[in-house]
Amino acid sequence: MHPALLGLVTIIIGVGGCLGYFYFSNLVLDKYIFPASGPNAGRNINRANQVRPWLFLFPAMFALGLYLAYPVFETLRLSLTDRSQDDAFVGLANYQQMFSETKFWEAMRNNMLWLIVVPAASTAFGLLTAQLTDRIAWGAAAKSLIFMPMAISFVGASVIFKLVYDTRPEGENQIGIMNAVWLQFDGGFGSVLFLTILPMIMVFAFGAMVAYVAYILAKPFFTEGENPGGLGFVVLRGLGILIGAWLVFVSLGSLLNIATSDLPYGEPQTWLTLPFYNNFFLMVVLIWIQTGFAMVILSAALRGIPEETIEAAIVDGANPFQIFFKIKMPQILPTIIVVWTTITLTVLKVFDIVFAMTNGQWETQVLANYMFDKLFRANDWGVGSASAIVIMLLVSPILVWNVYNARKEMR
Numbered sequence: 001m002h003p004a005l006l007g008l009v010t011i012i013i014g015v016g017g018c019l020g021y022f023y024f025s026n027l028v029l030d031k032y033i034f035p036a037s038g039p040n041a042g043r044n045i046n047r048a049n050q051v052r053p054w055l056f057l058f059p060a061m062f063a064l065g066l067y068l069a070y071p072v073f074e075t076l077r078l079s080l081t082d083r084s085q086d087d088a089f090v091g092l093a094n095y096q097q098m099f100s101e102t103k104f105w106e107a108m109r110n111n112m113l114w115l116i117v118v119p120a121a122s123t124a125f126g127l128l129t130a131q132l133t134d135r136i137a138w139g140a141a142a143k144s145l146i147f148m149p150m151a152i153s154f155v156g157a158s159v160i161f162k163l164v165y166d167t168r169p170e171g172e173n174q175i176g177i178m179n180a181v182w183l184q185f186d187g188g189f190g191s192v193l194f195l196t197i198l199p200m201i202m203v204f205a206f207g208a209m210v211a212y213v214a215y216i217l218a219k220p221f222f223t224e225g226e227n228p229g230g231l232g233f234v235v236l237r238g239l240g241i242l243i244g245a246w247l248v249f250v251s252l253g254s255l256l257n258i259a260t261s262d263l264p265y266g267e268p269q270t271w272l273t274l275p276f277y278n279n280f281f282l283m284v285v286l287i288w289i290q291t292g293f294a295m296v297i298l299s300a301a302l303r304g305i306p307e308e309t310i311e312a313a314i315v316d317g318a319n320p321f322q323i324f325f326k327i328k329m330p331q332i333l334p335t336i337i338v339v340w341t342t343i344t345l346t347v348l349k350v351f352d353i354v355f356a357m358t359n360g361q362w363e364t365q366v367l368a369n370y371m372f373d374k375l376f377r378a379n380d381w382g383v384g385s386a387s388a389i390v391i392m393l394l395v396s397p398i399l400v401w402n403v404y405n406a407r408k409e410m411r
Helices: 005-033 041-080 093-099 102-133 139-151 154-164 179-181 187-220 231-259 277-303 308-316 320-348 352-357 367-377 380-408
Strands: none
Touching: 005 187, 041 093, 041 380, 102 139, 102 231, 102 277, 102 320, 102 367, 102 380, 139 277, 154 277, 154 352, 187 231, 277 320, 308 320, 320 380, 352 367, 367 380
């Protein structure tokens, strides 16, 4: 059968099945189980109306149980067994093996790096574009262009950026934009300015910002009269301080590397094979896609800000920066957090981009690609399932927190 015809038949069967299910389930409910006739007609109608919503929810609940709940328990079981020994129970042996592999810790490190950079950059760019496009006449067209990458699959976007990073042998025309630009630098003042001084300023600014945030988190511990909060907040503050200290250390190392690096001017570069930096080249793809999502959500939040608060700030003499950071930002902070955490969920599950562009080579491994390698290349279902459980444990707290906040907003 032709694929197009097969797709059409599948749609007809699916839609027809849903219509048939809802029609016949209502028919059985109203005619046979709780008939609206006889001495108990009123009670039957009430009971039928109580049952009817569950009839509509049942297909979704069944699908969730079949495709979500069952795989979770089956994955947990597989992570505790060895398939090569007829599914013999091995306890935590798969987890011990996974924790002993350098590729797993490489994947964890890279996922944490993605987690720090991508949600922050996507949310910041989305907020910036949302604010700026609302102030220009052609803002709607600009929003459409920025949102367009959301319509492209991760694999499609990866193919586009593989062409951006493409490398041809020296002496041939470079079709990759990165190498075409790179070959314009010859080691003069412009090269030093754009490839050494500006990157050092950006890394220094990032390190300074992280150090300031770490200082704010640590301030309640050594300032008399300030309360660091309960046990949960103390743990979160301590974790934030440790991550901040690590990022400052990485920033200082990056500053030293940039200052002392001998750049190979005039030579085409294979960008995706440069350790550490290639991770950022991959992150650009996801930032490019997720910025449109962040922009749409934050633009709607900005439009929901009461005009009276902005007009009052203008009357009080606030400048545009003060209005944005002290009036608008506090009012849309819950939306910013939702956007940030939603992108974080996407980052923790990132697979397609790494698989299509580097396949986890050159120190670009991430957890989802590590899981795929173990399950379908090494055929090691125990360790692969254990890595899937790790991903689920990383995603679940953020998911629960998002649901909790959504329910709190609805009350």
